[in-house]
Amino acid sequence: MNYQARIDAARALMAxxxxxxxxxxxxxxxxxxxxxxxxxxxxxxxxxxxxxxAHAGYFxxxxxxxxxxxxTMRHLEPxxxxxxxxxxxxxxxxxxxxxxxxxxxxxVNYSVYAKLVEELGQERQLVAADGLIEQLRAIKDAxxxxxxxxxIAVTDRAYTHVVKQLRPGQTxxxxxxxxxxxxxxxxxxxxxxxxxxxAGAHAAVPHHLNSDYALRIGEPVWIDMGARIDGYCxxxxxxxxxxxxxxxxxxxxxxxxxxxxKAIAELRAGLTGKEADALAREVIKAAGRGDEFGHSLGHxxxxxxxxxxxxxxxxxxxxxxxxxVTVEPGVYRPGWGGVRIEDVVLIKPDGVDVLSAAAKQPVIxxx
Amino acid sequence: MNYQARIDAARALMAxxxxxxxxxxxxxxxxxxxxxxxxxxxxxxxxxxxxxxAHAGYFxxxxxxxxxxxxTMRHLEPxxxxxxxxxxxxxxxxxxxxxxxxxxxxxVNYSVYAKLVEELGQERQLVAADGLIEQLRAIKDAxxxxxxxxxIAVTDRAYTHVVKQLRPGQTxxxxxxxxxxxxxxxxxxxxxxxxxxxAGAHAAVPHHLNSDYALRIGEPVWIDMGARIDGYCxxxxxxxxxxxxxxxxxxxxxxxxxxxxKAIAELRAGLTGKEADALAREVIKAAGRGDEFGHSLGHxxxxxxxxxxxxxxxxxxxxxxxxxVTVEPGVYRPGWGGVRIEDVVLIKPDGVDVLSAAAKQPVIxxx
Numbered sequence: 001m002n003y004q005a006r007i008d009a010a011r012a013l014m015a016x017x018x019x020x021x022x023x024x025x026x027x028x029x030x031x032x033x034x035x036x037x038x039x040x041x042x043x044x045x046x047x048x049x050x051x052x053x054a055h056a057g058y059f060x061x062x063x064x065x066x067x068x069x070x071x072t073m074r075h076l077e078p079x080x081x082x083x084x085x086x087x088x089x090x091x092x093x094x095x096x097x098x099x100x101x102x103x104x105x106x107x108v109n110y111s112v113y114a115k116l117v118e119e120l121g122q123e124r125q126l127v128a129a130d131g132l133i134e135q136l137r138a139i140k141d142a143x144x145x146x147x148x149x150x151x152i153a154v155t156d157r158a159y160t161h162v163v164k165q166l167r168p169g170q171t172x173x174x175x176x177x178x179x180x181x182x183x184x185x186x187x188x189x190x191x192x193x194x195x196x197x198x199a200g201a202h203a204a205v206p207h208h209l210n211s212d213y214a215l216r217i218g219e220p221v222w223i224d225m226g227a228r229i230d231g232y233c234x235x236x237x238x239x240x241x242x243x244x245x246x247x248x249x250x251x252x253x254x255x256x257x258x259x260x261x262k263a264i265a266e267l268r269a270g271l272t273g274k275e276a277d278a279l280a281r282e283v284i285k286a287a288g289r290g291d292e293f294g295h296s297l298g299h300x301x302x303x304x305x306x307x308x309x310x311x312x313x314x315x316x317x318x319x320x321x322x323x324x325v326t327v328e329p330g331v332y333r334p335g336w337g338g339v340r341i342e343d344v345v346l347i348k349p350d351g352v353d354v355l356s357a358a359a360k361q362p363v364i365x366x367x
Numbered sequence: 368m369n370y371q372a373r374i375d376a377a378r379a380l381m382a383x384x385x386x387x388x389x390x391x392x393x394x395x396x397x398x399x400x401x402x403x404x405x406x407x408x409x410x411x412x413x414x415x416x417x418x419x420x421a422h423a424g425y426f427x428x429x430x431x432x433x434x435x436x437x438x439t440m441r442h443l444e445p446x447x448x449x450x451x452x453x454x455x456x457x458x459x460x461x462x463x464x465x466x467x468x469x470x471x472x473x474x475v476n477y478s479v480y481a482k483l484v485e486e487l488g489q490e491r492q493l494v495a496a497d498g499l500i501e502q503l504r505a506i507k508d509a510x511x512x513x514x515x516x517x518x519i520a521v522t523d524r525a526y527t528h529v530v531k532q533l534r535p536g537q538t539x540x541x542x543x544x545x546x547x548x549x550x551x552x553x554x555x556x557x558x559x560x561x562x563x564x565x566a567g568a569h570a571a572v573p574h575h576l577n578s579d580y581a582l583r584i585g586e587p588v589w590i591d592m593g594a595r596i597d598g599y600c601x602x603x604x605x606x607x608x609x610x611x612x613x614x615x616x617x618x619x620x621x622x623x624x625x626x627x628x629k630a631i632a633e634l635r636a637g638l639t640g641k642e643a644d645a646l647a648r649e650v651i652k653a654a655g656r657g658d659e660f661g662h663s664l665g666h667x668x669x670x671x672x673x674x675x676x677x678x679x680x681x682x683x684x685x686x687x688x689x690x691x692v693t694v695e696p697g698v699y700r701p702g703w704g705g706v707r708i709e710d711v712v713l714i715k716p717d718g719v720d721v722l723s724a725a726a727k728q729p730v731i732x733x734x
Binding site for chain 2 (some may be wrong): 037038041043044045047064065068103105106108109110111112113114128130177180181204206207208259294304306316334
């Protein structure tokens, strides 16, 4: 990974925004700049902070991680905090010049913010600098694309392997665990999320928690899953009935698939998130089912499962070449179920490369 | 679970602190009051918020979760937000009376705080009310103790199963995955964390990230792991060498074990965290190795893997009957490795019940 190039790009954005110092502890942003991987529960308990200035860069951690970091950290100077990392960051900031200190407003919690304000005094100004590193992360470099391709391929294979063995009577939880085993055995470091398995009426809930409900012939099912490899997330949704599907299912499936195909065919750099979302939404609206598509068409995916850009009705984000996004229209009816079909695509100047390859079949399994 | 009793207890603490309204979206606190399980990445993306007043309680979520919640939520009134949950919370707050609005300062991020301040205006006062629900959660009720016992038993069995099969040449990552499979096959819903496996010099890093380093005969190893069941976390650390152990390892092991046994023998309700920590720390200091024990003796464990109380050199928390805490002294030497031994115990008026049962053996595996 070219961490130095990323740090240089972050400095250019800091200059644009008038920031003398940038604090980074959001795990995905921190990994992007340093390679350090740790999923902190919150900023209050952050395992490490990056303190970046125009000419220097520090990686502040404590006893728990310092030995590991000292051996591997490049481009940033490891600093060992005596107790927790945050007081070490405050000590360092008192020695580092610069009035305008940017911080991650959507990550840093109020208590940490209040502590920084109290300790740094009136001469220093704390500025919520959201989206700065996220903006860089939205465009993937070649190293990142290669990892994403691996994570997506592992996900496709695990889905294909497990779905072949599905039978009526298996529960959502059993299937989710079979998927997780297949993902891990196939090379995933962990799960990007879930896996989430929704069967029957549960498929009407776009974010379902796996239950002991069992597959039944002819009922809607969707599976939403993704491998995490080297921190990067895959994201795949497939929908089907086991054994056979009633006509209303096939109709919904066909509608969602056409909406997705339309979006994939016309997505390209230069569209806004709202324009991209409309590609699929218009197809579903034209069928009179617009109100059944209650979520966005897609989102960026990378070190976070949801990251920039947003592809939804209220998104002014502009799609740019090198972005990797999901395309996932769906329709849902309470009490009946739902259909969602999701691929990950790479945005190019004149179209997309579809990175997902798992088969799309409205009916799986024999009679 | 007796959610009504917990809500009543929260209201009593709200009255003590002069709060008219309490906002809860921290996933563990939210589950404690409602049973809703979801691991939100941050407060900005919280899937649901509880809005509690002296006489009413609301559970605000949106399209993604509303259907599921409406069917299952008791004691709190489900409210469907039109877009994201946070704007729904703000709309509700504008209609709910009460000037003093408590929020979770260590969870709510700066951007959400700034939005609340902006939208609610000068007449409403936002008060960081940290530790309010956490304080209730520190004392486990009978339902929680039963779940914790299950999570701990699953963890003990998985450890015992995997450690029997360890051989030189297996890598940290392979062992971690074997542990995860054993935990899941044994009934865990997921991982409380990790598992973390540190071999050789890696065992000198108290929070190690699993690598491809392989076990070697006579080198230090520790395994830190825990099942998550119904949201509750187990936490177990065992240390050993495979095949044989050099004298300096056995000496360190014996020291850590004696420190742990001393703490377990003398822990009881009424001690402060500092006093409890000293029970073990004095044993390690007396051996001249106090500076090798660079972390706290333990912490509360429950819906979060680290929760109240803290048992460390700077903790004024008072241990009370019904608390469930870890007891985990360790010594670490850079370049050599380390030893940590961790059990989970239930604090009683006059001592503790040790809940962990996995064997403690400084050497495992035949020659």
